[in-house]
Amino acid sequence: MTSAASNSLSTRLLAGERFALARMISWAENSNSRFPEALEAIWSRVGRATRTGVTGPPGAGKSTLVNELCALIREEERTVGILAVDPSSPLSGGALLGDRIRMEDRTADAGVFIRSMASRGSHGGMARSAVDAMDVMDAFGMHDVLVETVGVGQAEYDVVAAADTVLVVLCPGAGDGVQAMKSGLLELADVIAINKCDLPGADRLTSDMTEAVHLRTAGRDLWAPPVVQCSAGKREGVDDVLAAIKTHREHLKDQLDSHRRRKRIQQVRQVVGERMEEALWEEGDLAEQVEAILRTGTTPYATASNVTQSLLRTASGNQAKGIQA
Ligand SMILES: Nc1nc2c(ncn2[C@@H]2O[C@H](COP(=O)(O)OP(=O)(O)OP(=O)(O)O)[C@@H](O)[C@H]2O)c(=O)[nH]1
Ligand SMILES: [Mg+2]
Structure with missing residues (x-):
């Protein structure tokens, strides 16, 4: 069945x-x-689509930019799958509806598939289902898969980090540049878009980001993310953003397979972690053992060490049997 x-x-x-x-x-x-x-x-x-993760602070213009990138990609006769991960935060709780309205002109296009995914209450599971959704769109035959998340939490990072190319979208105002540097967004970035260039402060933010990239990458064998200005709302500079994404893909080229495999290891690691946790605590035995140790007056940390060591000893005993490929 x-x-x-x-x-x-x-x-x-x-x-x-x-x-x-x-x-x-x-x-x-x-x-x-x-x-x-x-x-x-x-x-x-699975594995034929190009995958781009789009992230950045709330309201930076990610959805507007994704919409415009989608329009450009469609002009190349390529099909597009879009996944918008809604953070369901009180701050941008209304964003999803807004996204839907703005993307409406795309929904009539059979070459575009748009899907929203709520992250509310799903903990680490959200990152996993987002990666699964990208795999499914890929297998369906979408040439390009774009995934948008708000750069706020670990799960959102995990989603974009699973893409081939990560586009970080910033905009002038609200100290976004400083925030981005503090929150580690820049370390994740393969391309940085400075959106809303029609607003004051864009040049300053652009030079700050260029400087930050230089400080991080100069003299090191690291990809220096290009900092590209655009105004998605005015449909300006979006072609430059797309060109920068393509340049990064070109740069990956020979390393794409190993790059993707590294990300798959993360995915497997997460699933193994979840399954191990479930399996360990499913039966009452472990909880009973823990209770017995705690009853002797042992602290939670010492109890945890005791349990971990005993589990690891069992595991290494079993390791001799090996993992079946
Ligand atoms: N001035 C100006 N406004 C823009 C530009 N691009 C987007 N906006 C506006 O910025 C607001 C937020 O745009 P969104 O595309 O929803 O931003 P977002 O990053 O997807 O927002 P969340 O998903 O809520 O985090 C909207 O009111 C847009 O119209 C731009 O280039 N210039
Ligand atoms: Mg959005």
């Missing part, structure tokens, strides 16, 4: 049915038990 359902959904997805695309992303989002099998059925088609 399970197998038949996931088979037919993956078959329909590979046949180009948008309904199947939407449905399979929902499976990923809801951690449907049929998803892993469905992903397996489409896995050979």
